[in-house]
Amino acid sequence: MEVTAIHKDKYTWLAACPVNSVPEDGGACVLLNGQQIALFNFTRRGEWYATTNECPHRQQMALSRGMIGSLGNEPKVACPFHKKTFSLKTGECLNDEGYQITTFPIKVEDGVVYVGV
Template sequence: MNQWITVCDEDDLYLDAGACALVNGHQIALFLCSHNNTLYAINNYDPIGKANVLSRGIVGSLNGTVVVASPLYKQHFCLESGQCLESAEMLVPTYPVRRFNGSVQVQLIVSLIR
């Protein structure tokens, strides 16, 4: 089952700056990027720095890839795939995100256990 959760108003987000939302016990980093006006949602946990800090990172582009640089050790995580550009084995989860009637929604995929 897929469920869209409203996390904030679109006006709550600033261009090229992150915001953190708590969704079903998970910290999710939200980004609105100025160069393509696209929303991104990734897990806020930096697996290298071992802290929930990615929403405080610097948004930019490296070789055409939209990234956030972790504020701890400056690794770059692709906002589309969650892949760390410096360490191929490191990956953060990404989430579908959309605009809906002026709000920002994140989609959570819920598995039913029978």
């Protein structure tokens, strides 16, 4: 998919992929402006999230393949390799305060997922 940009508000919204490219209650990775972004379709919560795809624990591009769930009311993703768990809202590591990931605003319009940069 060709990257298109929409300039609104304080973000530039980049078209990431069609909605059906991201599995329900799962993740997918897209390349936007040379950066791997993990997209999460958290169907059980009716929410979408976007983060960096790199797990900072071992610098592996793997978060899009992690398991999503909730810790209380906090949506989270667990790295599939070493189970570091990150908030999908804030990027905070929930089981090791020494790590953090970047989160991005995300929206869905007309069947397309957009990420704000």
